[in-house]
Amino acid sequence: MAFLHVIKSNAIIMLLTVVVAVVTFCSHRKLAQQHTEMDTFKMAFEGITTALPEQSKFSLQLFDVPQHLQFYVRYLLAPRLVYYPVIKSDTVILIGNTTAADSLTNSVSSLRQVMWHHQDSQFIYLLSCSR
Amino acid sequence: MLLGIKQILFAGLGIAGISMLYFLALVVGLSLWVIVPLLLLFLLLLGRWLRDYETNTLIEERSPWLAILFLAGGLIVTGYKLCGFAEKYGGWDAWAMWNYHARFLANGDAWSLFLKGPIFDHPDYPLLLPAWNALLIRLAQGNAYTLFPLASSVFFTLATITLLYAALARKSLIVAVMVLYLVVTDAYFLQTGVSQYADTPLAFFFLCAVICVELGRENQAYLTIAAACLGACVWTKNEGVLLAGVLFLFNAKSFIGNKQYKYTFAAIALPLLAWLVFKIGYAPPNDLISKANEKTTLQVFDTTRYSLIYQYFLQNLHDRFHYMRILFFVYVLWCAVIRKFPTHNFMAVMVCLMCYLLFYIFTVNDLEWHLRTSLDRLLHQLMPAAMYLMAISFTRFQAVPISSIRSKLHF
Numbered sequence: 001m002a003f004l005h006v007i008k009s010n011a012i013i014m015l016l017t018v019v020v021a022v023v024t025f026c027s028h029r030k031l032a033q034q035h036t037e038m039d040t041f042k043m044a045f046e047g048i049t050t051a052l053p054e055q056s057k058f059s060l061q062l063f064d065v066p067q068h069l070q071f072y073v074r075y076l077l078a079p080r081l082v083y084y085p086v087i088k089s090d091t092v093i094l095i096g097n098t099t100a101a102d103s104l105t106n107s108v109s110s111l112r113q114v115m116w117h118h119q120d121s122q123f124i125y126l127l128s129c130s131r
Numbered sequence: 132m133l134l135g136i137k138q139i140l141f142a143g144l145g146i147a148g149i150s151m152l153y154f155l156a157l158v159v160g161l162s163l164w165v166i167v168p169l170l171l172l173f174l175l176l177l178g179r180w181l182r183d184y185e186t187n188t189l190i191e192e193r194s195p196w197l198a199i200l201f202l203a204g205g206l207i208v209t210g211y212k213l214c215g216f217a218e219k220y221g222g223w224d225a226w227a228m229w230n231y232h233a234r235f236l237a238n239g240d241a242w243s244l245f246l247k248g249p250i251f252d253h254p255d256y257p258l259l260l261p262a263w264n265a266l267l268i269r270l271a272q273g274n275a276y277t278l279f280p281l282a283s284s285v286f287f288t289l290a291t292i293t294l295l296y297a298a299l300a301r302k303s304l305i306v307a308v309m310v311l312y313l314v315v316t317d318a319y320f321l322q323t324g325v326s327q328y329a330d331t332p333l334a335f336f337f338l339c340a341v342i343c344v345e346l347g348r349e350n351q352a353y354l355t356i357a358a359a360c361l362g363a364c365v366w367t368k369n370e371g372v373l374l375a376g377v378l379f380l381f382n383a384k385s386f387i388g389n390k391q392y393k394y395t396f397a398a399i400a401l402p403l404l405a406w407l408v409f410k411i412g413y414a415p416p417n418d419l420i421s422k423a424n425e426k427t428t429l430q431v432f433d434t435t436r437y438s439l440i441y442q443y444f445l446q447n448l449h450d451r452f453h454y455m456r457i458l459f460f461v462y463v464l465w466c467a468v469i470r471k472f473p474t475h476n477f478m479a480v481m482v483c484l485m486c487y488l489l490f491y492i493f494t495v496n497d498l499e500w501h502l503r504t505s506l507d508r509l510l511h512q513l514m515p516a517a518m519y520l521m522a523i524s525f526t527r528f529q530a531v532p533i534s535s536i537r538s539k540l541h542f
Binding site for chain 2: 010011012013015016018020022023024026028029031032034036038039054055057068074075078079080081082131
């Protein structure tokens with residue numbers, strides 16, 4: 001009877017805990033298979049962490065790409081602080097459309113030191129600082 | 132059923148308290164090795180504090196297994212629906228603000244960097260949700276950035292439904308099951324719940340506070356928990372200050388009288404400390420307040436703003452809270468039948484609603500854009516508490532003999 005009382009007393013919180021755990025697990029597993037626009041950026045920025053340590057501050061320049069992408073950059077590269085659209089830092093990440101990839105790479109690399117670069121099917125990413 | 136309520140309160144206040152202590156630990160610069168034992172000690176003390184409450188006078192268990200069975204069904208259906216509504220990174224504001232802040236707070240050294248960000252990052256928003264998620268992310272050694280915010284949103288959504296049901300089932304299982312049905316079938320409530328915004332945690336803590344104030348009539352000790360829940364509201368969102376202030380003022384006599392003020396102060400001391408340290412020491416001014424000028428004051432004379440707000444309010448009720456509209460009319464009718472004025476806690480919720488609507492008069496943003504993007508979420512914050520207060524009055528139907536209703540209607 002004592003056991004039954006303990007079960008009865010804790011039934012609601014146990015039920016809640018189990019449902020929360022199951023829903024979180026199932027949702028997370030299902031969502032992990034989805035590929036969103038954010039994931040494109042997440043994959044692109046995988047190699048940037050060594051060149052751009054946490055707590056650093058950098059400016060962002062977008063070239064011929066939608067403005068809302070700045071929010072993805074902010075989120076994915078936190079805890080690093082992004083300055084946009086005003087350039088306040090010498091370290092700059094430039095994200096451009098791949099149609100202009102060659103000209104962008106040439107113009108940046110001729111004037112600045114490229115610390116990291118990446119290109120996928122949609123965008124080119126260049127991290128640079130002054131020489 | 133009351134034990135269920137107490138345990139949900141423990142879980143909610145545990146999350147709130149941990150979030151506050153974690154923030155204060157970041158301010159002081161404590162390492163994780165010191166923070167974790169402190170938080171465990173806090174949970175132990177909170178658990179003992181809640182356990183020691185005299186609750187015998189409140190226990191009214193009628194067919195508890197049947198009640199649990201209904202709840203289990205409701206939670207399973209809700210859980211299934213939540214799986215369909217959940218987004219990988221949450222809604223826009225979730226990852227652009229709340230989870231963005233969490234990524235900074237998960238770093239012991241760089242946590243305050245987000246406060247130097249632009250105003251549209253809203254660095255002035257209170258930190259209950261980000262700090263809680265940040266601690267979990269930090270404990271997972273910087274991994275699971277999407278898992279913990281999702282788990283938190285699922286918890287707060289289901290805990291709100293469970294608490295609403297458990298609090299009503301104490302009085303009437305029929306009313307509790309009907310309310311459970313309404314909430315479980317409310318796609319908007321569930322969708323907003325798993326959006327990972329802080330509106331559902333605020334709705335949860337406000338509901339906790341309202342329930343504890345009601346329970347406080349039977350057992351004064353619950354007023355102390357209510358005060359702690361109001362503190363949690365303040366630490367969740369800026370709107371929480373308004374909700375907490377209004378509910379406190381409407382129940383000021385209960386919170387202060389009978390030497391209760393000592394316990395009230397003790398309960399709100401930690402939230403108040405965390406909030407004041409954050410607001411005075413770190414947070415930039417709120418963008419809506421800092422941008423306000425003389426023109427903003429003159430907006431009070433612009434009648435088109437009132438009609439636009441009213442139009443959006445009705446539209447929201449129609450599109451997203453249609454059953455609340457029906458429930459409200461039934462409630463008013465019921466109050467007329469039993470010849471009782473709506474309870475003062477219900478009036479407090481209505482005052483909060485009026486303040487929310489009046490706030491739009493003075494907004495510095497484009498009114499239409501502001502209404503379109505936020506009014507539904509403000510109503511979402513009030514919905515569970517309003518629903519509880521209306522539904523609890525229907526549970527009194529069982530206690531009112533039909534003859535007394537007839538006599539009041541002069542049959």
